Amino acid sequence: MATDCTNCPLRRKEAFVDMSDDEAQYMKRFKVGELKVEADTPILSEGSNAPQLYTVLRGMGVRYKLTRDGRRQVINFVFPGDFLGLQAGVMKEMGHSVDSVTPMTLCVFDRSKIWQLFRDKPERAFDLTWLASVEEHFLGESLLTIGQRDAMGAISWALARIAQRGHALDLITNGAMPFRFRQQDLADALGLSLVHTNKTLRRLREQQIVTWSEGRLHIHDPEKLGEMGGVDIFTPVARPLI
Amino acid sequence: MATDCTNCPLRRKEAFVDMSDDEAQYMKRFKVGELKVEADTPILSEGSNAPQLYTVLRGMGVRYKLTRDGRRQVINFVFPGDFLGLQAGVMKEMGHSVDSVTPMTLCVFDRSKIWQLFRDKPERAFDLTWLASVEEHFLGESLLTIGQRDAMGAISWALARIAQRGHALDLITNGAMPFRFRQQDLADALGLSLVHTNKTLRRLREQQIVTWSEGRLHIHDPEKLGEMGGVDIFTPVARPLI
């Protein structure tokens, strides 16, 4: 039933650095199961100390934090191949929550085995640090965007990043990829209001750059989008798969 | 001349998780030297692949990124005990630049030895991942602040975090700590204009919460500041020292 790591469909995607058969074999022992969740389900919760770690096999979601007065900051969008729960794995607790947005399939790993991994497989331990660094790198870019760029620039950046990710994951067919988030999710990711996000998306649509409707993101002009967002859509960021 | 890791003055600070003598002994071999830089000196630069990694022994600095049009986003403030260059250590390149703001003393490590560390000292490798996670955790909080909070909330948060760090490092004497940054640095950290930052600081001063002048931060009302910023100043975040 569960997908065998050695046959993991994600392994061959351009989004990830190569994983040897040997490594896949090792990860197979590390994997304790598979979890399917439906859309809009909490997966990890901020402040908790989750006993399980996940790699996203299928589906999308959001990482987010909440303020005391209920405002939400989306940290980033979760795509297949993303590793969830690392913070709980090494620190005491999660710094953010994760919810599914579409139905998801998750590979489940046992948190208690993470230490084994550091002891037995330094290459994989290195990959974990690498992954944390990729995340840190990305968050720095988010910070730059939210702190310094205007709505048009911010939304271009976010959509370009998403398109880049979609491209690396082979999700794009006929210039479009599935993207079943709400405008509110994007607004919360960029610190913008829903209304202003909507109006900015309209401008991008009118300029024939991207159209986002009915859960699909049509990238009409990837070059333009990439240039506006400051992202090279066709050059994926190398990241290891856990 | 150079400080011996086993006698590192940072080890005993509350800011860091305990390091055994054994570990300190190991780090000593890992350390290749010490570097002194004066104020306002570039230390690492975004996009570069630094051959050396540093732990801050003394002094303060800023991590930052620049937009194409020259705007600057300060990622965070660098304090003693911070580890610089991890991104270059595991990925190809740095995601941000680092400049000194005061004179600094840096412990220098050789990037090429980082792999040895993963192979020989899994505990220390684990600490590296831990460190990256702490950083990620912090950046998530920054994102929440910049994206969702207003100027007063954001500045309170930033100053409370700084006070928390200062407290954990024993930098506070008579309710004040050295803080030789410019208002522009804080403004760039929070995505605010210099003018608005200045006016907000004035309000905090008038309310007898904090006073920042002549390179010193006087925290008159830590409870209030902590509450406004959503930070418990007297409970430091546990982080490993590398």
Place this chain on the structure above:
DNA sequence: CGGTGAATTGATGTCAGTCAAGGAGGGTGG
């Protein structure tokens, strides 16, 4: 003692937030 960089303060402008209302689609139950 002119020059430079930082802090400060007031005046003015604007980007984006908030408020409000309508429309489109989907689900449900009477």
Place this chain on the structure above:
DNA sequence: CCACCCTCCTTGACTGACATCAATTCACCG
């Protein structure tokens, strides 16, 4: 099968927090 409700998207009008512009002060320094 249609009325009702919900969620999400869309659009217009108004408002406000913060940006920008501009000028002054002060400290330091060669």
